[in-house]
């Protein structure tokens with residue numbers, strides 16, 4: 001009997017090699033290599049149009065790379081369909097929360113978790129199976145603080161609550177890798193505090209890649225950062241060092257208002273940390289970058 005092929009225990013949760021995506025003459029993602037260990041808390045930042053969302057799309061499978069490879073837990077998924085990637089453990093939230101307003105809060109999460117459930121067949125025909133789905137969905141709503149609103153139509157939620165529901169839906173498949181696209185966008189300070197608490201409380205079994213302009217969120221949640229500029233990796237390294245890197249500040253300084261704000265936030269955040277006056281910058285070259293923080 002041939003033993004089943006299993007990934008080595010040390011296999012990174014995600015291994016991107018020379019990932020490239022072109023749209024006509026524009027190279028949106030340009031030779032990005034990145035290796036993330038299990039349980040990583042990794043942020044991707046950069047100016048508008050740097051290729052951050054495109055990178056998430058390539059990892060999730062909603063867009064295809066022209067060149068390069070993607071491995072999840074040691075398995076090549078470069079050509080794997082989006083739905084299968086999702087069943088393999090990749091989940092994502094969107095810049096605009098993907099919430100179905102006509103459904104209840106609970107049923108949004110039930111629906112998101114349904115393709116992942118071992119007893120998914122016939123869920124809508126069997127009350128007992130539907131109950132299994134709702135129990136699991138209820139736990140995710142508790143995680144994001146929406147359990148009390150489970151039976152309300154999603155249409156009645158505030159923007160912040162819709163973001164939390166989108167997060168609960170992403171968690172519904174018990175992902176190994178969670179891709180978050182600007183989860184703090186449009187949130188109040190109170191909502192951002194709640195978001196930080198929720199994401200900070202997720203178990204290490206869930207690795208997170210966070211695309212975020214809000215640098216305080218990046219500084220608090222991530223242990224490592226990749227800075228993209230024009231599709232290329234400008235810097236990858238431990239969060240404090242990456243945010244303090246002079247090229248990062250320059251890159252942000254030369255772009256629009258969001259980037260300038262992020263630069264200023266970064267400077268303040270870094271300055272507030274002990275030893276911040278001694279950053280040890282590390283610039284990533286074109287070779288694979290290990291993002292252990």
Ligand SMILES: Nc1ncnc2c1ncn2[C@@H]1O[C@H](COP(=O)(O)OP(=O)(O)OP(=O)(O)O)[C@@H](O)[C@H]1O
Pocket residue numbers: 023026028046047048049050051052053054055
């Ligand atoms: N489907 C597409 N067709 C053509 N060009 C695209 C497509 N998707 C993205 N682009 C272009 O690729 C570049 C990278 O876009 P992307 O959305 O990944 O940047 P981003 O870093 O996420 O920006 P933002 O911070 O504004 O969300 C941009 O110039 C964008 O206009």
